[in-house]
Amino acid sequence: MSDFKLILTILIIGLGTFLFRFSFIYLYDKFKLPKWVHQSLRYVPAAVLSALIFPAIIINDGQIWASYSNPKLMASIAAVIVAWKTKKLFLTIAVGLIIYWLIIFT
Amino acid sequence: MLNMESTKRGIKAVTPLMLGIIPFGLISGITAANTGLSLGMALLMSIGIFAGASQLAVLQLVRDNAHMIVIIYTALIINVRMMLYSLSISPYLQEINNKWKAVLAYSMTDQSYAISTVHFLNNPDEDKKGFFFGASISLWVIWQINTVIGYLMGSVIPQELGLEFGIPLTFIAVLLKGIAGWPGIITILTSGTIAVLASKLPMNMGLILAAIVGIGVGTICEKLMFRKKGEN
The missing domain is CATH 1.20.5 (Single alpha-helices involved in coiled-coils or other helix-helix interfaces)
Structure with missing residues (x-):
């Protein structure tokens, strides 16, 4: 080009x-937007972020890879647990990356 | 004109996310270099578009010698989700002049949008302009710096690290911080499942389909649960 x-x-x-x-x-x-549009706006972050997260983790080379052997899936589950329990952003990302590297490099 | 205290709070709120954003900025720079772009062109792209996923898609298509129209169409479909963000955050950004609205819109990312709306919901008295600007502009600066570093030092950074995984992790962190109740959880599962199943749809249409169905299901769930509570 x-x-x-x-x-x-x-x-x-x-x-x-x-x-x-x-x-x-x-x-x-x-x-003026209809009232039901306003009410549904609070679900925009959850819906859009999920639609970005799930394929990034589960789709590998165009195929669904939903198994415990998928390092990204395992690391993400660990990150979800940390995020759920602590609500700490940095810790969530750090644990996710560390678990991911532990799985792929060992 | 800017409430500096709010701006600082906005910067502070997104700082932990840098752990995921910095690697992605590096990848964006590395990929631009590997695609054969000049540094100036790489910067034009990261400043002109400022949306990571679409930038990587553009670079991939340039490598594949895709037609210009295909590249434009693909990038815009990936970014059309920003209209949902714009709609969702718009009630918080009134009584702001159009120049500032344009600045805030241009610098909005997935992360600064999500962090800010959750913050505004819990802190209605926050100065919205200051906070949102702080959250967006700090990510903008970090993104540009790391694009340049990635471009210049790309060969030093091993590809096997899988640095792109940092981004879904930032989304997970932000998503779970802001989640509230069963309708939210049902929204996440619905939207995520559809996005995976519809990932074969052409031109990333699955993303928008999943998001819209997810929003609808969450809203209906909330209505049903609210009605039940009323009856009891």
Whole structure:
């Protein structure tokens, strides 16, 4: 791909992504959202983050790998337990990474 | 114009997440170098797009010699989830001028969005602009610095470390910090399961499908449980 085409590609994606981010932050007071939309907003973080987490852990090379031999799955379960018990962000990530490395390097 | 105390609280709130973000920034820089981009082009991408997963997808497609339209379409589908974030955080960001709204929108990430909405729910008196800006801009700075470091030092960092795993771990940490009650747990399981089963759908459509069904199921669950409590 030529430099010009790549720059154009990056700028179009950048603009589009900005418009996604800006959309409702900008539009909020321009029209009134139905009440049920407001009520459902509190489930956005849980729903979107889960939709990012599960495939990142369970899908490996396009295949579902839901077994105890999957290092990412085991490390994630450990991270979930730490997060659940302590609510500590750093500790959760640290335990997840350490367990992951222990499994893949031993 | 910025409430510095709130900004500091925002910075402090996302600091523990750096453990997962820094490795991902490095990977983004390494991948840009391995794809043959100049450092300037790598920075144009990380500043211009500022959304890690889509940047990695773009680089992969550039390596595969994909058509420009395919690259743009794929990246935008990955990032369309940001509209849900924008909708979800918008009630907290009113009485802010459009220039600031644009700054806050541009610098919003999965992590700064999730940390901020959970914080605002529990601390209604927080200065929203200050906190959200602090959370977003600190991740922005860290992201750019590590993109450059990764670009320059890429060959020193072993690929086998699987550093990309840091990102789902930051999501797990943030998700479980903010979770409240059974509707939340049911949302997580529904959305996660659909995202896995629908991962074969073209162009990452599974992500949006899973998110929307998850939000719907969580909302319905809350309604049903609330009604039950009312009857008792």
